Structure formats: structure tokens, C-alpha cells
Amino acid sequence: MADRQMLAQNLTWHGSSVTPEMRAILSAQRPLTLWFTGLSAAGKSTLAFNLESLLVAKRIHCCVLDGDNVRHGLCRDLGFDSQGRTENIRRVAEVARLMNDAGLVVMAAFISPYRRDRELARSIIGVERFQEVHVSAPLHVCESRDPKGLYRKARRGELSGFTGVDAPYEVPDCPHVYLDTSRTSLSDCLERLSGLVTVRPHHDAQG
Incomplete structure (x- = not known):
């Protein structure tokens, strides 16, 4: 702890003259993070990666942060206990914030079972950029997909x-979007999600 405090005392934040607003204008799109939360096999990654393909086809700069993928690198040192999950979400939220600052649209697909962790992500990314997407399916449907x-x-x-079996999943109180993938087709889900992404006319980007 003492070493961390000493390190923090010797760090200085270096600001940039290029603001996130300037980058957003340059890219002609509104940066945001769509935070996909739900049980394993509910369809979070499927939606995130399909949405990425759809947005790229529309020339929208975006990126997916996927729960499994980040544990191959950024978060490979973390476990799946409560503390490990919280730190996992904190790291991912910090990365999403940086990507948003760079002008990107981010799709973050994580079980993120605890409300407190999702609120932590919201506070790091920023309320104006964070949109919670509850990807839902009945447990028996998720188990049948598996x-x-x-x-x-x-x-x-x-x-x-394991979330949904011997660990809890805390359902979002008021998600920005609710999608039941056992009842709603992939194309209909993508249509709803793509409507959340705002693109500015290119003449705005030129001033």
C-alpha cells in the first residue's frame, strides 16, 4: 500500500490539446459504450460482434471488448471470485473510456452479474456515454445453448x-435496452441496437 501511495504521489496527468469533442467531430459520430450484460449464452457476444460488422459496413469506427477475449490478455491474471470480477470490470471500463475519448463506439460484452460493478463501469465511462443493454434469455434456454x-x-x-447456477445474477433495474433473445430475432435486435448509434452529417465534421 505504501509503495502504491508513493507511486501515485509521483504521477502527473498530462492533458491533450485535442479534446474528446474534437475527435468526435472528426469521426462524425457520437462515442458511446453499449454495455451488454446477461447470463452466459444469453447472446451478448453474438449481438456485439454482429453489431460491430453492421456498424463497420456503415463506416462507423467501433470495437468489441469481449469477456472471454480480455481474459486472454488484459485480465488474464484475474480470477472469477467477487474481487476478480470487480477488477475485471474496472479495467474494461477504463479501456472503454479511453476508446470513447478517441471517438470510438464500444460494445462491451460481459456477464457483469453485480449491479455495483455495472454502476462502477457507468461512473468510469460517464453517464452520458454508458448505455446498459440487458441481454436476457430464460436459464433453461441458456443451458440448452451452452x-x-x-x-x-x-x-x-x-x-x-458459475453465474446462474451457484452464483447470483442481479438483473438490471432500468436498462437502456432490454432484449430477450429467446423471443426476438437477431435482425430485430440489431435494428434496435444500431438505432442507438448516432452519426453526424459530414458537413458537421468539417466545421
């Missing part, structure tokens, strides 16, 4: 602390 076989492992006791 593309990674994780539910089966959890039911056999090979995985502990």
Missing part, C-alpha cells in the same frame, strides 16, 4: 461460482 459446455460443467460440480 456453446462452451460451461453449464454442464457447473451442474457436475466441475465449476464453482
